[in-house]
Structures are given as C-alpha cells and as structure tokens.
Amino acid sequence: MKYYVEILKKFNDFHGNASRREFVHFLLFHCGIIAVLFFLGFAIEHAFFHKVINTVSGLFVIGTSLSCIALFVRRLNTLGRNPKLLMAALIPVVGLLYLLFICLKKD
Template identity: 30%
Template sequence: MNWYLKVLENYANFSGRARRKEYWMFTLFHILILLALALTGVATESSVFIIICYLYILITLIPTLAVAVRRLHDIGKSGWFYLLRMIPLVGPILMLVWFCTDSEHGKNQWGDNPKGFGNDREISMIGRE
C-alpha cells in the first residue's frame, strides 16, 4: 500500500524514474480498488458506486500517466513512447514488455537508478563515511 500512496504523493511528477516494483504495486492496488468499486456497484445495483468508480478513474488519471512515464524513463525511453499504447494490439504488448524490463543501470538523463545499482555517486562515496 505504501507504493500506491507514494505514487499519489508524486501526483503530477512526470520527471525522474520509477522502479518496476513502484509501477506494478500501484497498478495492482489501482485495479483492486476499481474492482471493489465496480463489484459493489453491480452487487447493490446502485448507480452511485458506478459514478464513484468513474470519479476514481478521473482522479487517478494523472498519477497513472505520471508513474507510467517515470517507468519508461527508468528503462531509458522518453515518456512520449507511451503514446504507442494507442496502436491496437501491438501497443499494449510493447508497453507490457517495457514495463517488465529491468531498470537501466546507472544514471541516465532522467536521474539516478532508483534501486541504487550502478550509480556513480554511490560508488564514489565508499570510504568517505
């Protein structure tokens, strides 16, 4: 749940990098919340829960896009590549492969590796503590 809240705290942060774990844990909780709202709406036959579900989607649209862009940054791709998702069949498969790809080691143009592996800054600090 902390990963989900971390993404919500970085509400509109499209810069930087996001680890696989951050992206997938956010996605897991996001889908679970959507399922709970939708199933509750269907079970109670209440349109209120369906409206709440749509409001939840609208509220979390920007954080969802932001974490996806940061995930693309983590593998060394521009956030504009997320637009490839609109290509039927090929786009979603390509996004799935990229979102499952390991982080680019070391620093890239969007910042240090969030895992800390391969960061020159970490290596240069050895022995200076």
C-alpha cells in the same frame, strides 16, 4: 500501500524515476480497487446505489489518471525509453499490452 500513496502524491513529477517494484505494487493495488468498485457496480441492485457506485468509480478513475500517466513516464525514463512511447497506449488493446510489457522489464 505506501507505494500507492507515494505515487498519488507524485502526480506532477514527470522527470523522476520509478522502480519496477514501485510500478508493480501500484498497478496491483490500483487494479484491485477498480475491480472491487466494478464488482460492487454489478452486485448492487438498487438503482440509486448503483448510480452512486458508478459515479464514484468514474471519479476515482479520472482522479487517478494523471498519477498513472506520470508513473508510466517515470518508468519509461528509468528504462531509458522515450516517454513519447506512452502514445502506444492509444492503440486499443495491443498498444496497452505492449506498454505494460515494456514497463515490466527489469531495470
């Protein structure tokens, strides 16, 4: 949890470094939160609460996207890779999997 909060606070640090442990903890916690919000979106049948959950989910993803991008850039800096490699995530499925594979390598 402490890694998650630290990374959210470093949303504008694109020049530092990020350890593999920090990256993995953030990734697991972030995906867990998104999974819970996604599950609540399917579990709630009331129309109003369904819209509220979908809105909260969207705002959460948009609000944390800059922190996620900064973390990927810091991790690529740690590995000695060019941060422009982050553009590979724009390729639909393969690009994101390739980027995750690179970022999960040991330091």
